[in-house]
Amino acid sequence: MFTVDEYLASIKTNLAQHTDVLVNNLKTIAEATFAPDVELLDFSAFIEPSRHDLSIMFFSMDREANEVFEEAGTPGFAGSESMLDEAVYYHVTSKSSDDFDVFHEEHEEILIEQERQLFTEWFSTCWQQAGGEQVQLPAYFNVHDEGETFDLKRQIWMDEEEKWD
Template sequence: MFLVNKYMDTFVESLNNNTETLTKKLLEIRTYDFSPEIELLDFVVFMDQSSFSIRMFTMDRDNNEVFKETEDSVLFAGSEGIVSDVEISHISDEQLDEFYSFYEENEEELASKEEKAIGEWFQNCWKNTVVESLNLPSYFVFHDAMKSFDLTAWEWIDDDEKWS
């Protein structure tokens, strides 16, 4: 039997197990020489019921991704995986049906708690690595969400605000 609190304990443990990976990648990003056409960085979380990934996109203020002009350019532009396929539930094949039923019954509560946990985890890693040295406005957002976390102002904003 699955319980919300037990599931969330496992979820947070998975995040903690990936802190070093995220921290190393954020430290690496600090060293990038970004293309001058880039006006903001967008760190986007892609989730499903068993895993999530975070990808960084280099964007302009018109909500267009900025790409490298040429492959031999030393300036960074484009998108890049930050963490990939972080497993958030360790479910055996025999438990899959029971787990999906549990998740469906508790989806609203679980999704909210998962997003809060991932957001706090990312923000803590960001605070410990990037905040003072990156000179581009940067945002953390869940794919297709209406809110973004402004990593400079340290607050949630309507997603449209970052494009103005």
């Protein structure tokens, strides 16, 4: 039988196994010198619920919501980088898969919100461990296509569109 508390505790445990990889990759970003056109740092989590994994991508952006790419002769970094690839955040055996699907559907509203919060808190902690607070540019974390973003400097949720202002 599945419970909300056990499910969320398991996610925390599984995410912790990926902390070192994420922190090391974030250090590369936190220590980078960025191209002049880069105006904000955008980290997006891509969640694959059927496999219970997430990937995190970094994008260097301008204020018009355009990704900034490296150009020959321009000093500094620009572009996108994978921060984490297909990290499993929950394990379900094939035998209990149907029961898990029923559990998740019954508790979907609370679970989706709690999953997002756990991913965000974990990412934010990793960002701080990597020295992210030293980065002068604004930095944001979001779950892809959710409509809200987390401001890593101010530690607040905001509408996705506000980061482009």
